[in-house]
Amino acid sequence: MTVIEVADLRKAYAGRPAVDGVSFSVEEGEIFGILGPNGAGKTTTVECVEGLRVPDSGRVRVAGLDPVADHDKVTRILGAQLQESELQAKLTVREALELYSAFYDRPADWRALAERLGLTEKLGTRYAKLSGGQKQRLSIALALIGSPRIVVLDELTTGLDPRARRDTWQLIEEIRTSGVTVLLVTHFMEEAQRLCDRIAVIDRGRVAALDTPSGLIRRASGSTVISFTPSRPLAPADLAGLPDAASTATDARDGRVTVHGSDVTVNAVITLLARHHITAHQLRVSDATLDDAFLDLTETAGPQGAPAAAGPESATDLNGASA
Ligand SMILES: Nc1ncnc2c1ncn2[C@@H]1O[C@H](COP(=O)(O)OP(=O)(O)OP(=O)(O)O)[C@@H](O)[C@H]1O
Numbered sequence: 001m002t003v004i005e006v007a008d009l010r011k012a013y014a015g016r017p018a019v020d021g022v023s024f025s026v027e028e029g030e031i032f033g034i035l036g037p038n039g040a041g042k043t044t045t046v047e048c049v050e051g052l053r054v055p056d057s058g059r060v061r062v063a064g065l066d067p068v069a070d071h072d073k074v075t076r077i078l079g080a081q082l083q084e085s086e087l088q089a090k091l092t093v094r095e096a097l098e099l100y101s102a103f104y105d106r107p108a109d110w111r112a113l114a115e116r117l118g119l120t121e122k123l124g125t126r127y128a129k130l131s132g133g134q135k136q137r138l139s140i141a142l143a144l145i146g147s148p149r150i151v152v153l154d155e156l157t158t159g160l161d162p163r164a165r166r167d168t169w170q171l172i173e174e175i176r177t178s179g180v181t182v183l184l185v186t187h188f189m190e191e192a193q194r195l196c197d198r199i200a201v202i203d204r205g206r207v208a209a210l211d212t213p214s215g216l217i218r219r220a221s222g223s224t225v226i227s228f229t230p231s232r233p234l235a236p237a238d239l240a241g242l243p244d245a246a247s248t249a250t251d252a253r254d255g256r257v258t259v260h261g262s263d264v265t266v267n268a269v270i271t272l273l274a275r276h277h278i279t280a281h282q283l284r285v286s287d288a289t290l291d292d293a294f295l296d297l298t299e300t301a302g303p304q305g306a307p308a309a310a311g312p313e314s315a316t317d318l319n320g321a322s323a
Contacts, residue, residue, distance in 0.1 A: 001028045002025045002026070002027060003026055003027065003028045003149065004024075004025060004060075004061070004150065004181075004183065005025045005026075005061040006023055006024050006045070006048075006049065006058070006059070007023045007058055007059040008021050008022075008057070008058040008059070009021070009023070009045060009048055009055050009057075009058035009059075010055060010056045010057045011041075011044050011048060011053060011055050012056055017205050018041045018044045018205055019041040019044050019048070019055075020041070020204070020206050021205075022041065022202065022205070023058075024200045024207060024210055026150075028181050029176065029179065030176075030181055030198065031172065031176050031182040031184055031195050031196050032182070032183050032184065032196065032197065032199075033185075033186060033195070033196030033198070033200070034183070034184070034186075034202060035185075035186060035187075035192050035199050035200070035202070035294065036201060036203055036208075036298065037298055038187075040205065040298075041202055041204075041205040041206075042154075042185045043154060046154055049062060049067060050067060050074075050078060050080050051067030051074050051075070054068050055068075062077060062150065063150075065077070075146070076104070076146060076148075077149050077150060078148055078149070078151070079142075079143035079145070079146055079151040079152070079180075080143060080151075080152045081139045081140065081142075081143045081151070081152065081153050081154060081156060087127050087138075089126065089127055090127070091126065091127050092123065092126050092127070093122045093123050093124070093127070093138055094123040096142065097110035097123075097141060097142070100142045101145055103145075103146070104145065104146040104147075107145050107146060107147065108145055108147045113141045113144060113145060114141060116174075117137045117140060117141045118137060119141060131164075132161075133161070133164030133167065133168070136156060137168070137171070139156075140153070140156070144175070148180060150180065150182075150183065151175060151180050151181070151183070152183045152185075153172065153182060153184050153185070155186065156168060156172075156186070157186070158187065169191060169194060172184065172195055173195065182195075189290040189291040189294055190290075192213065192290060193213045193289070193290040197212065198210065198212055199211065199213060199216060201216065201294065203297070203298040208297045216290060216294075217288050217289065217292070217293045219293070220288060220292060220293035220296040220297055222247055222259075222288060222292070222296070223262070223288045224261055224266060224286070224287065225258065225286050225287070225288050225292065226258070226269050226283075226284070226285050227256060227259070227282075227283075227284050228269075228281065228282060228283040229254060229255055229280070229281040229282055230255065230257060230273070230278045230280055230281075231278050231280075233255060234257065234272070234276070238272055239257065242259060242265050242269065243261075243264050243265060243268050244262040244264045244268075245259050245260065245261040245265050246260045260288060266285055
């Protein structure tokens with residue numbers, strides 16, 4: 001069942017389009033990611049979903065409701081994470097939870113929520129004294145306090161250390177397991193790859209691609225990455241002539257060669273090395289990451305809904321093998 005529908009959304013600031021025809025839909029129970037470079041229009045898009053901004057044109061529906069016209073009803077269904085500036089520094093965790101509970105007719109039990117988010121020990125602590133991770137956990141608790149069906153999390157883990165980020169990822173997975181749909185705006189590829197069922201890559205106000213994380217990786221050119229350090233340099237013309245190679249690069253410091261291509265490219269590299277009697281040290285063959293796909297997709301910004309290119313499903317790891 002579709003819970004969020006965005007169709008041909010457009011929003012400009014002072015005549016400059018920030019969101020320029022974005023369409024996607026989110027199914028109930030999904031973790032749906034919105035990924036894109038700085039200034040791509042991600043926040044503007046989710047603010048239109050939250051009813052905080054009025055679109056210039058296009059259709060936005062949250063559980064069938066218009067977030068602007070039916071704003072009150074939408075705020076009961078959709079929990080939004082608060083911006084840091086919205087909480088008073090002197091407010092304790094308990095006071096914040098009680099205050100936000102009072103906004104809802106049927107709030108969640110804030111004590112249980114605090115327990116679930118590991119905040120019980122911090123109930124008496126003022127907001128200003130919380131660590132970054134604790135602040136994020138509180139902002140998730142406040143987003144969940146109205147027992148929403150959907151929660152919007154925007155740049156949730158920015159500024160967190162790797163452990164706090166991983167703890168937050170686990171929390172997001174638990175939120176989804178409890179039946180809440182998650183709309184997640186992120187810059188972090190690893191986060192998107194690990195958490196999201198589907199991702200809309202937004203670039204310059206448009207959807208550059210929309211797919212599962214593995215689908216995005218497959219549709220990016222050069223979904224197989226070959227890297228090795230040759231015993232002597234390869235001629236640039238030989239590298240450039242490799243079949244199916246989307247890109248080749250040689251590290252000026254250590255001569256390590258990295259080629260993005262396909263299985264055909266892997267075989268061609270091995271043949272090339274054998275032909276020139278060159279040994280490849282630390283030859284590695286792996287799948288491209290979402291990072292690679294992101295760079296590729298946001299550089300080329302192809303048409304919406306372009307069909308995914310077929311590609312290899314699994315990584316081949318020739319760990320330490322040399323030709
Ligand atoms: N209130 C505003 N007034 C004018 N321009 C704005 C406003 N909010 C956003 N913009 C501009 O609209 C574009 C999209 O901004 P938006 O914040 O939606 O992008 P974003 O993808 O969320 O970026 P980031 O990842 O940097 O947060 C940017 O060029 C931004 O400068």
